[in-house]
Amino acid sequence: MQCDAKTIIESISTALLVTDSQLKVAFANTAAEQLFSMSRSKLQGIKLTDLIDAREKNLIETLQHSNVPTFQGFTATDITFSPDPHVHFHADMYLSLYTGRARGLVVEIHRLDYQQKLNEDLQRRNQNLAARDLIRNLAHEIKNPLGGIRGAAQLLEMTYSTDSELKEYTKVIIEQADRLKALVDRLLGPQRANPRTMTNIHYVIEKVLSLESMATQGRLRFEKDYDPSLPEIMLDLDAMQQALINIISNAIQALTESNTTYPTIKIRTRALMGALVGGVKYPMSIEVSIIDNGPGIPEEIKDMLFYPMVTSRAEGHGLGLSIAQNIVEHHNGTIECESTPGCTVFKLILPLTTNNNNAGSK
Numbered sequence: 001m002q003c004d005a006k007t008i009i010e011s012i013s014t015a016l017l018v019t020d021s022q023l024k025v026a027f028a029n030t031a032a033e034q035l036f037s038m039s040r041s042k043l044q045g046i047k048l049t050d051l052i053d054a055r056e057k058n059l060i061e062t063l064q065h066s067n068v069p070t071f072q073g074f075t076a077t078d079i080t081f082s083p084d085p086h087v088h089f090h091a092d093m094y095l096s097l098y099t100g101r102a103r104g105l106v107v108e109i110h111r112l113d114y115q116q117k118l119n120e121d122l123q124r125r126n127q128n129l130a131a132r133d134l135i136r137n138l139a140h141e142i143k144n145p146l147g148g149i150r151g152a153a154q155l156l157e158m159t160y161s162t163d164s165e166l167k168e169y170t171k172v173i174i175e176q177a178d179r180l181k182a183l184v185d186r187l188l189g190p191q192r193a194n195p196r197t198m199t200n201i202h203y204v205i206e207k208v209l210s211l212e213s214m215a216t217q218g219r220l221r222f223e224k225d226y227d228p229s230l231p232e233i234m235l236d237l238d239a240m241q242q243a244l245i246n247i248i249s250n251a252i253q254a255l256t257e258s259n260t261t262y263p264t265i266k267i268r269t270r271a272l273m274g275a276l277v278g279g280v281k282y283p284m285s286i287e288v289s290i291i292d293n294g295p296g297i298p299e300e301i302k303d304m305l306f307y308p309m310v311t312s313r314a315e316g317h318g319l320g321l322s323i324a325q326n327i328v329e330h331h332n333g334t335i336e337c338e339s340t341p342g343c344t345v346f347k348l349i350l351p352l353t354t355n356n357n358n359a360g361s362k
């Protein structure tokens, strides 16, 4: 068997970069594209030091002051990389001298938290499923007798149609039963899936933004940062619109209730290489980030954010995020959240399967 070096370099799971003498990326293999979630054309020209988190001051200084042509090579362990302000991961980095026609550095990067992230994702997913099943079963148990209660109240109302005081009571029973039914229906979620259509994700986002802009009437700013080259994806349009509305409405509520100055919601779309969703690694996914500059998620609910009935708002039901997550999971995707005061990011990851039809199961 004949092996060529180029195919081997593209097949290995180690991310490999080669920089020029100015530390600018000149080459990136497929694993590096996946690790940094950037195409090689985007990676090319970026300085190695700009891919590393600014808090790694010593390492960045060492690299900036190193004389590449006489570089000795070294290993840096447990380094935080941050190719973009919203992405952080830990990795070991091995640097050696590239002695091709021009001098540069060969950089091998081994991600450290990959297995840990995989385990955490699966654990979180299982916990969410268990909580959701519990609530659904409870909702079913409430729904059946509720129909009976409402029906009996209606019969009473008809029987005592002349007694206005009794009619008041039956009216209360019927109203409250209807209110409870609406809540239970939200808890149970959509009962059947709609057909899916090949769609540009920006079409759905624009529709949601026009609705939300009308509702907010210029009281807050919507910023768009789209990657126009994203491929189309199979979507249940109504459901995906609902998921986005739930997340954006939360951001609007957080910004309005906190009286944030310059309240802004930014919608960012990107292609994501090698995303890990539910223990499966997808070559390409669409990432939609909804970023707001509000007060952030209250610390006490952060760990259970996507559970049904978890809320910090007096009039909230705590269902918006649970429903959004359910919808995104029906598209084989996932939602991640990172939040600090002043910056809350909800990231929807929607994988494209090989036939670009993500309607089926994994």
Ligand SMILES: Nc1ncnc2c1ncn2[C@@H]1O[C@H](COP(=O)(O)OP(=O)(O)OP(=O)(O)O)[C@@H](O)[C@H]1O
Residues within 6 Å of the ligand: 246, 250, 251, 252, 254, 292, 294, 295, 296, 297, 298, 301, 305, 310, 311, 312, 313, 315, 316, 317, 318, 319, 320, 321, 322, 344
């Ligand atoms: N962008 C955000 N900024 C701050 N807190 C948020 C944000 N998004 C969600 N939250 C918090 O997460 C909680 C849960 O959100 P979720 O949408 O599930 O329920 P809710 O908004 O409280 O009620 P519902 O959506 O059912 O009316 C909210 O009560 C709020 O505390």
Ligand SMILES: [Mg+2]
Residues within 6 Å of the ligand: 246, 249, 250, 316, 319, 320, 321
């Ligand atoms: Mg909500």
